[in-house]
Amino acid sequence: MGIKSYLTRKLVSPEFEAHMSKVNKPVGTLGYDPWGYNTETSKIVMSLFQHVYNTYFRVQATGLENIPAEGPVLIIGNHSGQLPIDGMLVAYSIASRQEKPRMPRAMIERFFPTVPLLGNFLNQLGAVLGDPVNCSKMLKNGEAVIVFPEGIRGSGKLYKDRYQLQRFGNGFLHLAMQNNATIIPVGIVGCEETIPAIANIKPLAKMLGVPYVPVALPVIFPAKVHLNFGKPMTYPNDNATEDEVTGRVEEVKTVIRELIDKGLQERKGIF
């Protein structure tokens, strides 16, 4: 409480404070929501993160206007970069848009809640345990949720496999259909180059109980990031068979592939 108020005064500018007040995010009387999101923590970290977004990664985002101002939305993107930097950049781009900003939620791996400090910290920023029940409840509450259907297959892939989409799970499409959620595809270019990994030490990962241990330099490179948001996609809740759902997932995947290609063509160099 005291520390947060102090940091808010020191780090959050009046302009940023005014912008964050425009974000339509339902919270309780003390600024928390049921998943642990906290308005004050989020404001402080977002304020600091704007420099990372604008200066370090020099993010260029297009198509942000495609994201509906309200109602359930699933933002589906390609995952990469060993750490969830891509999710943070996507979230920040939507929270910082000038017209009707939203505070999207990112689904995180199941081991995070068991990690002291980090688990609660991510929750306070809006990240939520990647559980279908959580996702469904949030969509029913009209939230915007970021999902990477590749999961760790995407974030943990090696540099030689960059921009090659891994297998998508079907879960996100079922959730979209069940909750009448709009799907917004996003192609993320640049994060593959932030932490390039040449190998994965599987035995060590198994021993530590983490999804992967990359062989990479202990540095996050300032690659320029392009975020291209696509047009809204909707699917009826029509009791479709699993094969039909897989076909719909492929449609979303194809659009994301096109958006990635667009980003790769747009960029003039990695940095």
Next chain:
Amino acid sequence: MDKTKPTIMITGAAGALAQQVIQRLRENANIVAVDFREQVYLGDEIPSYCIDFNKRGFEDLFRKYNFTGVIHLGRIMSSQETRMRRYNANVLGAQKLFEFCHKYEVKQVLVLSTYHVYGAMPYNPALIDEQAPLKAAELTMDLIDSVELENLSTIYLWKYPDLNITILRACNIVGPEVRNTISKILGSEYAPTLLGFSPIMQFIHIDDMADAIVLAFQTIKPGIYNVAPDDWVSYQDALLRSGCKRVQIPSIPPVLPKMIIKTFNLKKFPTYLVNYFKYPVVIDGRLFNKTYNFRPQKSLSDIFNYYKERKLMQGKGEY
């Protein structure tokens, strides 16, 4: 006793919550107060008994008073008594209670349960609804009686629909005179926490919980309901707002906090509840709120200010 009024048995009568419920119902009902632990004086017009539900004398109460309803608040909490005694009272005693209710044609039974039955686990989603499985028994033997009481109540809910059983799974009940674990922690100057963990919690003021019980009892809509306000706060924030000084206990490896608690005999921070101070168990109270048009009157700030002010008054020697 006024024969024109309904007669209601209220168990757990020595507890602060039961006494609030009695205050709300005594105008329009004949109350019979029962407690497993002690006999309490609640005025000349309220018969009060200290009785073991497993003893033969318990049935005599049903013979003597023609109960129209039973409000069963007398669950022995996990922090009290031995495991075996709790099981006998909470499970076998409750079974006796249900059987007598059926035999003597009681028209309505309300059972107070707890959100603990869902179990605190790292993979819990938030806004757990009433259909979720009860996983607490997986965590510790000390919560088995709470889960069993729930299961038993559910069995009787379907077996004897004429009993109109309503089960309320309440979040943390706090406020004046409440003697459960969380209330004792909020009321203490030094409060234990697990380093790096601050789960989201829900709190309901004892006044609001008493209102919720009376509301559920007066409107017969049998079923299972979570009772929690649409408001949330992290545990450590709750402590700070209640004026507690936090004592951080190392949290990893998981065996370490349990060892420390046992070594220092921290009774107000029992080992079997450790996971509830580590992982959130956020329940969805919307079904109850909608069904009964219920809205708690006391905010989280009201609750925490009570504990903070009480500490300040104690410091000045005024309490």
